[in-house]
Amino acid sequence: MLAKRIIPCLDVDNGRVVKGVQFVDIRDAGDPVEIARRYDKEGADEITFLDITASSDNRSTMIDVVEHVANEVFIPLTVGGGIRSVEDVRTMLNAGADKVGINTAAIFEPELVKRAAGKVGSQCIVVAIDAKQVSGEGEPLRWEVFTHGGRKPTGIDAVEWAQRMCRYGAGEILLTSMDRDGTKIGFDLALTRAVSRAVTIPVIASGGVGTLAHLAEGVLDGEADAVLAASIFHFGEYSIGEAKAFMAAKGIEMRM
Amino acid sequence: MKKIAVIDYGMGNLRSVAKALEHAAGKSAHVTVTSSHKEVTQADHVVFPGQGAAKDCMHQLAHHNLLEVVNEAWLSKPFLGICMGLQVLFDFSEENSGTACLSLIPGRVEAFDCNMRDSHAGNILKVPHMGWNHVKQQHSHPLWQGIDDGARFYFVHSYYAAPKNNDVVCGITEYGISFTSAIAKNNAFACQFHPEKSSKDGLRLLKNFIEWDGGL
Numbered sequence: 394m395l396a397k398r399i400i401p402c403l404d405v406d407n408g409r410v411v412k413g414v415q416f417v418d419i420r421d422a423g424d425p426v427e428i429a430r431r432y433d434k435e436g437a438d439e440i441t442f443l444d445i446t447a448s449s450d451n452r453s454t455m456i457d458v459v460e461h462v463a464n465e466v467f468i469p470l471t472v473g474g475g476i477r478s479v480e481d482v483r484t485m486l487n488a489g490a491d492k493v494g495i496n497t498a499a500i501f502e503p504e505l506v507k508r509a510a511g512k513v514g515s516q517c518i519v520v521a522i523d524a525k526q527v528s529g530e531g532e533p534l535r536w537e538v539f540t541h542g543g544r545k546p547t548g549i550d551a552v553e554w555a556q557r558m559c560r561y562g563a564g565e566i567l568l569t570s571m572d573r574d575g576t577k578i579g580f581d582l583a584l585t586r587a588v589s590r591a592v593t594i595p596v597i598a599s600g601g602v603g604t605l606a607h608l609a610e611g612v613l614d615g616e617a618d619a620v621l622a623a624s625i626f627h628f629g630e631y632s633i634g635e636a637k638a639f640m641a642a643k644g645i646e647m648r649m
Numbered sequence: 650m651k652k653i654a655v656i657d658y659g660m661g662n663l664r665s666v667a668k669a670l671e672h673a674a675g676k677s678a679h680v681t682v683t684s685s686h687k688e689v690t691q692a693d694h695v696v697f698p699g700q701g702a703a704k705d706c707m708h709q710l711a712h713h714n715l716l717e718v719v720n721e722a723w724l725s726k727p728f729l730g731i732c733m734g735l736q737v738l739f740d741f742s743e744e745n746s747g748t749a750c751l752s753l754i755p756g757r758v759e760a761f762d763c764n765m766r767d768s769h770a771g772n773i774l775k776v777p778h779m780g781w782n783h784v785k786q787q788h789s790h791p792l793w794q795g796i797d798d799g800a801r802f803y804f805v806h807s808y809y810a811a812p813k814n815n816d817v818v819c820g821i822t823e824y825g826i827s828f829t830s831a832i833a834k835n836n837a838f839a840c841q842f843h844p845e846k847s848s849k850d851g852l853r854l855l856k857n858f859i860e861w862d863g864g865l
Contacts, residue, residue, distance in 0.1 A: 465668075
């Protein structure tokens with residue numbers, strides 16, 4: 394049976410992992426290669442790197458990061474952040490990424506997803522969606538796609554957007570609840586379930602994980618195919634192994 | 650030192666495959682990514698990877714004049730097909746409204762049904778089949794050495810091979826249906842999963858391949 398996946402996510406700024414990963418036994422907590430190697434050893438099913446480098450002049454450092462990690466870590470790598478063209482997608486794939494995340498650029502130019510999937514195959518294209526609940530109390534639940542870290546509404550319905558991206562050739566959806574991101578109170582399960590049921594491609598739940606129970610809920614109640622988390626792993630609160638053991642004990646199929 | 654050629658026919662990134670082979674080989678092998686006839690012909694081992702669509706793959710193979718070379722390697726030396734490099738070995742693929750393939754193994758490549766349901770939970774199974782799944786070994790093979798029966802490997806695909814003859818089936822995997830995830834015939838082995846992305850067990854399979862003399 395196919396296992397549900399756990400994906401640690403690392404923010405990379407100018408070639409260095411930020412948001413301080415705190416493993417006691419890691420010499421250089423900012424080194425993407427060392428951290429990726431550690432997560433592979435712990436049993437991470439994939440690793441996602443998010444390039445948060447502000448200046449596009451420094452994009453090439455991200456390419457170096459991907460190359461170095463891909464040379465030494467042999468599990469799937471996803472790279473997102475600042476991807477604006479088919480050329481950007483290709484550059485990251487050539488550097489060793491297996492999948493590339495497209496977020497804002499897809500909103501400004503939905504055809505980009507179609508073109509990219511046509512060129513490199515759907516399996517390499519992850520569409521990242523940042524969603525926020527916009528329905529008021531008592532109204533049927535509705536979420537909208539936001540940009541700029543959840544500050545700018547787009548007017549696009551998140552579930553419909555996911556369906557459209559699926560039709561355009563996305564191979565996977567990375568769904569982040571901007572209401573929950575950074576809160577540690579758990580995924581937006583209703584949002585995750587709504588999107589997961591609306592599309593035929595895998596959905597990765599993201600935003601809000603604070604406990605191992607949250608990870609399990611993402612799969613059991615949110616019906617996600619994979620769960621992504623950052624801080625609970627980085628700060629050594631839990632290891633990937635502990636997370637997997639917990640989820641397996643809840644009856645979730647995991648790769649142990 | 651063994652020479653390993655990874656056949657490059659313009660179907661995307663082969664860096665991971667080459668790096669994983671180098672990692673698995675240590676100092677015992679030299680890995681080249683190449684589209685040169687000569688290099689493939691002179692190599693001791695040949696890796697035939699592939700991603701993307703079947704039609705493009707066949708087109709690119711013909712365009713790079715590599716059909717003959719693949720054929721020859723398939724018959725003559727340790728040969729490892731990966732992902733699309735397994736699928737195009739068959740007669741025909743349903744992909745791209747039907748694509749004629751290499752016909753090195755009798756059988757077809759079919760699409761996963763988008764309405765498959767999990768037999769336990771009842772939920773719809775997503776396509777592509779993406780992630781880590783069990784591979785049940787159908788018989789012992791030098792490439793399975795040191796790898797547990799039922800070990801998980803990383804998959805990402807929407808089509809699967811359906812061989813005509815069961816004797817080539819070397820691994821099977823369950824995803825809505827039971828499908829062939831590895832085949833073996835004489836000096837050739839091919840897998841639907843990605844050993845280069847399957848961590849420890851994947852690297853072990855690649856190491857086994859590098860050490861394999863093509864016999865059983």
